[in-house]
Amino acid sequence: MAGISGWGCYIPRYRITTREIARVWGDDPLRIRDLYLIEEKTVESYDEDATTMAVEAARRAIARSAIDPEDLDAILVGTESKPYAVKPIASILIDAVGARYNIQAVDSEFACKAASDMMILALMSVINGRYRNVLVVATDASQGEPGEHLDYSASAGSAAFVISRDNTCVEVEDFYSYCSDTPDFWRRECCPYPAHGEGFTGEPAYFRHIVSAARGLMEKMGLRPDDFDYVVLHQPNARFPVRAASMLGFPIDKVKPGLVVDRIGNTYNASALLGLVNVLDQARPGSRILLVTYGSGAGSNAMSMIVKDSVEERRGRAERLQDMLETKIYVDYSLYSRFRKLIKMLQ
Amino acid sequence: MPAYTVPVPRYWRRIGTYYRLEASRCRNCGRVYYPPRMRCVCGCKDMEKIRLLGGKFQLIDFTVLHSVSEDFEKQKPIFVGIVEESSTNVRIITQIVDVADVSDLEKSREVEPVFRVVKRDGNVGIICYGTKFRPKIVG
Numbered sequence: 001m002a003g004i005s006g007w008g009c010y011i012p013r014y015r016i017t018t019r020e021i022a023r024v025w026g027d028d029p030l031r032i033r034d035l036y037l038i039e040e041k042t043v044e045s046y047d048e049d050a051t052t053m054a055v056e057a058a059r060r061a062i063a064r065s066a067i068d069p070e071d072l073d074a075i076l077v078g079t080e081s082k083p084y085a086v087k088p089i090a091s092i093l094i095d096a097v098g099a100r101y102n103i104q105a106v107d108s109e110f111a112c113k114a115a116s117d118m119m120i121l122a123l124m125s126v127i128n129g130r131y132r133n134v135l136v137v138a139t140d141a142s143q144g145e146p147g148e149h150l151d152y153s154a155s156a157g158s159a160a161f162v163i164s165r166d167n168t169c170v171e172v173e174d175f176y177s178y179c180s181d182t183p184d185f186w187r188r189e190c191c192p193y194p195a196h197g198e199g200f201t202g203e204p205a206y207f208r209h210i211v212s213a214a215r216g217l218m219e220k221m222g223l224r225p226d227d228f229d230y231v232v233l234h235q236p237n238a239r240f241p242v243r244a245a246s247m248l249g250f251p252i253d254k255v256k257p258g259l260v261v262d263r264i265g266n267t268y269n270a271s272a273l274l275g276l277v278n279v280l281d282q283a284r285p286g287s288r289i290l291l292v293t294y295g296s297g298a299g300s301n302a303m304s305m306i307v308k309d310s311v312e313e314r315r316g317r318a319e320r321l322q323d324m325l326e327t328k329i330y331v332d333y334s335l336y337s338r339f340r341k342l343i344k345m346l347q
Numbered sequence: 348m349p350a351y352t353v354p355v356p357r358y359w360r361r362i363g364t365y366y367r368l369e370a371s372r373c374r375n376c377g378r379v380y381y382p383p384r385m386r387c388v389c390g391c392k393d394m395e396k397i398r399l400l401g402g403k404f405q406l407i408d409f410t411v412l413h414s415v416s417e418d419f420e421k422q423k424p425i426f427v428g429i430v431e432e433s434s435t436n437v438r439i440i441t442q443i444v445d446v447a448d449v450s451d452l453e454k455s456r457e458v459e460p461v462f463r464v465v466k467r468d469g470n471v472g473i474i475c476y477g478t479k480f481r482p483k484i485v486g
């Protein structure tokens with residue numbers, strides 16, 4: 001049965017604390033922490049972007065899968081922070097990982113959800129037998145307006161998966177999607193920072209789509225929260241996924257292993273998928289995982305997965321997310337502004 | 348016309364060298380060259396392509412540059428090092444990144460390749476990617 005044959009991730013080594021951001025913008029750091037439950041977030045270095053992180057995550061996923069990169073039949077990327085407005089990250093990945101040239105490669109956009117859509121398309125393409133291995137990469141280095149809500153959470157990171165027909169270590173049992181026209185968050189062409197519907201991002205957007213997709217999948221499969229060992233949800237902050245999981249009837253200990261936003265911030269397309277990486281880095285064979293992603297605009301994809309025995313032999317083939325979480329260099333807001341190019345200069 | 352400074356065809360021809368650390372090895376005497384050469388000092392032209400990317404790398408020496416070229420002005424000071432690939436002994440002069448403190452480079456000499464932006468050609472030109480090195484997590 002089709003599923004994941006290799007997983008990998010990348011987060012920058014630089015971090016900024018929400019306390020430091022609050023200091024600069026005159027907010028109460030305790031109130032900020034209480035609002036988002038985020039201690040610190042990743043900061044891409046001056047020479048990093050969504051492409052460089054995608055390459056690093058992809059190489060690790062391929063190493064875990066142990067396939068020859070020439071056996072990839074497609075490279076599908078989900079991002080909302082492409083370094084080029086026109087020119088795909090997927091094309092750069094072909095040469096960076098050493099794939100063949102006669103393959104399909106494309107970038108897709110649906111806020112934070114596109115990469116999970118690419119996982120579903122990749123699964124369908126390997127199930128129908130047309131492709132054998134597809135590299136799917138979630139990558140974002142997103143920015144929020146300085147001093148505004150998103151400045152406390154928008155961060156950088158990437159997660160990658162090789163979706164295969166054979167040689168899998170995680171079987172994807174089924175998937176379910178739920179989408180609607182819900183304008184909770186958007187960015188118009190040429191605007192540097194996104195806008196969001198004040199007070200509109202919660203109930204009609206995040207919670208409605210996440211809960212509907214999760215319930216839809218469980219109903220379709222005849223499963224209940226008891227049947228799952230882990231639940232991994234999109235995590236724009238740590239409050240939303242904990243509350244959504246509770247609405248769905250999952251206890252907190254099934255949420256925690258897949259919750260990384262408190263230490264890395266919101267990595268957009270990689271958000272829930274880095275949570276999944278953290279679960280795959282530790283889950284016992286036989287565990288069942290419910291993954292639900294979310295993208296503003298809005299929509300959710302839910303997937304049910306079973307961890308196989310072969311997951312254990314593959315863990316050691318690349319660094320775990322936990323190792324990356326522990327290797328960090330703190331920056332203050334001045335260096336953060338420099339790395340993120342927030343200081344504008346006349347050319 | 349906007350001004351570009353990077354000659355795109357040259358960058359494009361070297362993508363294998365920049366992204367995958369492709370080197371050339373002489374089939375006659377075994378010498379390895381990075382960047383690759385078409386002809387060996389032994390006179391042989393029969394060169395095979397090899398990839399250094401998956402290798403193990405040690406930092407041989409490094410320096411800190413406070414006075415840098417225009418492309419690196421916004422990143423200074425930068426660390427520049429000589430890195431050696433252990434199976435071929437090929438040495439590469441490269442930027443060392445993610446250095447919290449000089450003592451990091453003195454404590455452990457193990458470094459790993461990372462894919463990074465080397466140059467953004469103004470606001471309209473291409474983004475040149477390539478390989479840099481950084482201290483490896485020793486766990």
Ligand SMILES: [Zn+2]
Pocket residue numbers: 373374375376377378387388389390391
């Ligand atoms: Zn020779």
